[in-house]
Amino acid sequence: MDTTAPTVALKAKDYKSTIKPIWCPGCGHFAVLAAATKALAHLQLPREQVALISGIGCSSRLPAYIDSYGFHGVHGRAWPLAAGLKAARPELTVLVASGDGDGFSIGGNHFLHACRRNMDMTYIVMDNEVYGMTKGQASPTTAPDWVHSKMTPHGTGMRRFQPAAMALAAGATWIARGFSGDPTELTRLLVAAIGHPGFAVLHVLSPCQTFRPEQRLWKEQVHPFADPVTDDPVEAARRIHGDDGMSVGHIFAQEIPVWQPRNAATVSVAALEEEFHV
Ligand SMILES: Cc1ncc(C[n+]2csc(CCOP(=O)(O)OP(=O)(O)O)c2C)c(N)n1
Numbered sequence: 001m002d003t004t005a006p007t008v009a010l011k012a013k014d015y016k017s018t019i020k021p022i023w024c025p026g027c028g029h030f031a032v033l034a035a036a037t038k039a040l041a042h043l044q045l046p047r048e049q050v051a052l053i054s055g056i057g058c059s060s061r062l063p064a065y066i067d068s069y070g071f072h073g074v075h076g077r078a079w080p081l082a083a084g085l086k087a088a089r090p091e092l093t094v095l096v097a098s099g100d101g102d103g104f105s106i107g108g109n110h111f112l113h114a115c116r117r118n119m120d121m122t123y124i125v126m127d128n129e130v131y132g133m134t135k136g137q138a139s140p141t142t143a144p145d146w147v148h149s150k151m152t153p154h155g156t157g158m159r160r161f162q163p164a165a166m167a168l169a170a171g172a173t174w175i176a177r178g179f180s181g182d183p184t185e186l187t188r189l190l191v192a193a194i195g196h197p198g199f200a201v202l203h204v205l206s207p208c209q210t211f212r213p214e215q216r217l218w219k220e221q222v223h224p225f226a227d228p229v230t231d232d233p234v235e236a237a238r239r240i241h242g243d244d245g246m247s248v249g250h251i252f253a254q255e256i257p258v259w260q261p262r263n264a265a266t267v268s269v270a271a272l273e274e275e276f277h278v
């Protein structure tokens with residue numbers, strides 16, 4: 001007789017924490033949370049083997065709502081935290097979450113170097129083209145003519161960053177764009193991103209109901225990329241730059257060796273303490 005206890009499959013709800021999200025009703029980040037729990041359940045990742053690291057912002061609250069290890073860190077500094085963790089604990093599935101403000105303003109430099117480093121982790125950026133948490137300042141992805149009556153009454157007048165192009169130029173080895181209005185496709189993309197051996201960037205169009213209500217129209221404006229995923233960076237750049245920014249789907253995937261420091265896991269905590277002792 002087989003006496004081993006049957007393995008109970010984890011469901012999406014098992015990855016939800018008991019903390020209730022405080023996002024505004026209709027915020028796009030709810031769909032990212034749902035996609036993340038569904039993707040983790042699809043992959044049946046043990047919760048204690050997953051670590052979700054974030055910065056600061058409405059989007060960066062994600063780790064609180066997921067029942068895995070998590071760290072709600074410092075604004076724009078999720079990548080060095082995540083890189084340190086992955087260096088010391090390579091067996092963990094490490095996810096990084098942020099908004100466009102956290103990821104491309106204060107954290108822009110860290111984002112670029114995380115792409116270049118190509119450690120095996122997944123970055124989910126929830127892009128609503130605004131700083132939601134701090135009440136509607138323009139972000140690096142805000143259109144130049146977007147007017148906020150108090151803070152940018154004449155628009156920024158500046159060109160905006162194109163996250164997928166930046167990721168490609170900086171060396172990310174997996175890039176896709178998803179939309180929080182299509183949670184099924186978002187889940188599929190996230191499963192693929194986590195499965196990619198290397199630094200995966202999932203750029204999610206995730207509307208801010210409160211400061212960008214016009215983004216409700218994104219539902220009608222998104223459309224799939226015309227071409228399937230490519231491993232050719234030149235072709236990927238052509239597609240990204242020839243796009244209106246509203247195409248969704250898998251853009252680029254390339255398999256090259258991941259960067260993983262060889263001896264990081266062998267350094268003891270006691271040795272580190274000794275080194276930093278003053
Ligand atoms: C060092 C520092 N500077 C500024 C802030 C204020 N701040 C908190 S969240 C945020 C921007 C958040 O925007 P985004 O990352 O786009 O996330 P969203 O809230 O839109 O999801 C800013 C500027 C801070 N917390 N710490």
Ligand code: SF4
Nearest residue numbers: 024027058132208209
């Ligand atoms: S302010 Fe915007 S981004 Fe923040 S929770 Fe509300 S809808 Fe979401």
